[in-house]
Amino acid sequence: MRRLLGRSLALLTLAGSAGAADVDTLISALKKSLGVEVRGAAVLELVFPPSKTPIRQARALPRLGAVPGLIRRNFSVTLAGQETLAGRTANRYLLTPTNAGAARWTIWIDSAWNLPLAYQEQMQDGTLARRAAFIRVNPAPTRLPAPLALTVSQPNLKKALLSILPGLKLPAGFEPLSVRFRRNAAGDSSSEVVLSDGLNVLALIAAKRPVRAAPGVAVRRLNASALWLVGTLPQSDLEAALEGIQTLDLGAISTLTGTFAPSNASEP
Structure with a gap:
């Protein structure tokens, strides 16, 4: 019985460590994107709030305005495998909110550049709220003239x-x-x-x-x-x-x- 309990505690510890590592890796990419960004051709789809042009193209992904401290507190972050986006290998992260009514997110991070290639917001019932994803990227990321400020709570x-x-x-x-x-x-x-x-x-x-x-x-x-x-x-x-x-x-x-x-x- 003690041996079984010990194994269970060890598994829980490993799962917690993996989750902590996943959120750390994701946040490092979001912070890096404040000074360096991927450019190319991206498709943006906005369902909520309603827009006259729900689908359009852009050179870069719109800023998420992520708040790292609140992500750590309010989301469970899990690395859910890899996918190919715009010819690049991307790590797919699932973000599940602790508030059951809040939207959940998926963010794709370039495995080599450690920068966002796509993200998607889904409402509680699975309905898409918005999605932004590259369909083509430039050969290398672009460094911004001045790093953007990190968003923090007040x-x-x-x-x-x-x-x-x-x-x-x-x-x-x-x-x-x-x-x-x-x-x-x-x-x-x-x-x-x-x-x-x-x-x-x-x-x-x-x-x-x-x-x-x-x-x-x-x-x-x-x-x-x-x-x-x-x-x-x-x-x-x-x-x-x-x-x-x-x-x-x-x-x-x-x-x-x-x-x-x-x-x-x-x-x-």
């Missing part, structure tokens, strides 16, 4: 946001990264808080003019203003995050933009 922003919006329940695993001020062509202004679990992104928007609730969009109307939360979480999770909020001070939220505005390099 504990002070979280504290300030929860103080301004008492009753807000951040979905499990999601942390605020930045706040930005927007003004549309009609002159209407809004403040947008970007939330992330490491890969999945939610947008919390405060404005005078509300939008209509829709799949992937929860709306909370408060007096003459409104909050809405946009993302690939289940509709019930988006609504639950906002339902406890009773007051909304647009001015207080807008003051956060000066302190926690995103840099161009690290926007998710």
